[in-house]
Amino acid sequence: MAATSARALKLLSIFGVGATLTAEELATRLGASVRTVRRDIDTLRELGYDIEAVRGAGGGYRLGSATRLPPVVFDEDQAVAAAVALQTAPAILSGIRENSARALATLQQAMPARSRVHAEAFTVSAARNYWEFPAAPIDAEIVHLIGEAINRQHTVRVDYTGQGEPATLTLEPHDLVVWAARWYLVAFEPAADRWRAMRIDRLQPRMPAGRAFDRRELPHGDPVAFVMSTHDRGDTPAEWPCRGSAVIALPAPVVARFAPGGSTVEHETDSSCRLTLGAWSWAGLAGLLLTFDADLTGIEPAELRQALRSLRIRIDRGLGDAR
CATH class of the missing domain: 2.30.30 (SH3 type barrels.)
Structure with missing residues (x-):
């Protein structure tokens, strides 16, 4: 009976996303047989949930639009996802830290004990390192x-x-x-x-x-x-100790897709663009430009050109030792 109840709750949470799924798809998600899934659907219907059978191509089962779900129906994976999302959301949105903390506490109180254990196991602290280029929330x-x-x-x-x-x-x-x-x-x-x-x-x-x-x-x-792939999306160069630019022999949409956050891309020709970006050192900035594996021209400022020369000398020295 306990296994049936747990499976029915998980089935209800699957229906909660609004999808229409076949009995075979539901069976795969639950790790049960199609016959067991249909029996669990009958159980949910007996409990008052409107589980609709949709016929024809793309048919299957779905939750009726008039059905109201219980306040919290989470399996263990969903509990973890909710806990992590609520703890990391303030890193990209300002003004919601307190509300996120209160929402997490409310969810944890409403969760069954087993789900709550999984959610409370994930205490997350968001921290930035020098390889990240985030914007302010x-x-x-x-x-x-x-x-x-x-x-x-x-x-x-x-x-x-x-x-x-x-x-x-x-x-x-x-x-x-x-x-x-x-x-x-x-x-x-x-x-x-x-x-x-x-x-x-x-x-x-x-x-x-x-x-x-x-x-x-x-x-x-x-x-x-x-x-x-849009280069003129309103980005501006982030504040870094070192900031420079170069014309890269690649189309602007290509560079825009792979440029680090906090950089800008300006269209030059159909096959080239100017990338402006920053880093914690001139050598780091030079290294970021080299990752595009394309010809560089119009390199500014002089400190960035010198950093590229220094990298070339070190690479030549290393290749010479290898020989």
């Missing part, structure tokens, strides 16, 4: 306002202080993307008839919300791919 309220506009499919009017002069824009917001510890908005700008990838911390939404709009087909079909 951004205002959670701005994320909330933009997220609400995306959900309601309403245009937003924003003050934008990205690359170039400050501007007031009307946008159709489509997706939020977190990449390299930075928040980006993927939006269509009707006045310019173009898609934009924009740093959220460069935006200040104006109220009230605008008119409704119809969603458009995203570039590349994927907001993440669009952000990663």
